[in-house]
Amino acid sequence: MSISKLVQYPMPCPKCLKYTSRLAQDLLSEKKFTCRVCGHTSSISTQQIQAVKRTLSHLEDCGISQEDEDSQGNDYDSKMELLESENA
Numbered sequence: 001m002s003i004s005k006l007v008q009y010p011m012p013c014p015k016c017l018k019y020t021s022r023l024a025q026d027l028l029s030e031k032k033f034t035c036r037v038c039g040h041t042s043s044i045s046t047q048q049i050q051a052v053k054r055t056l057s058h059l060e061d062c063g064i065s066q067e068d069e070d071s072q073g074n075d076y077d078s079k080m081e082l083l084e085s086e087n088a
């Protein structure tokens with residue numbers, strides 16, 4: 001599972017300079033985005049792609065897994081495994 005499906009990344013529009021938030025996954029796969037303010041479609045530079053990837057790996061390193069919260073009730077077994085491996 002990848003957090004790129006969950007993380008929204010703001011991209012600056014070169015035309016109107018407003019930010020449009022898109023899913024990191026979409027930015028990485030489409031390498032372009034459409035401004036929600038003026039409708040201008042801009043391509044994303046290699047530098048910006050790298051920045052998105054860096055942000056994603058940083059978030060993954062930090063263990064940002066809050067999205068699991070609502071499945072906590074059914075997650076009993078994997079939680080027990082987690083506790084055991086922490087003690088080992």
Ligand SMILES: [Zn+2]
Nearest residue numbers: 013016035038
């Ligand atoms: Zn714009």
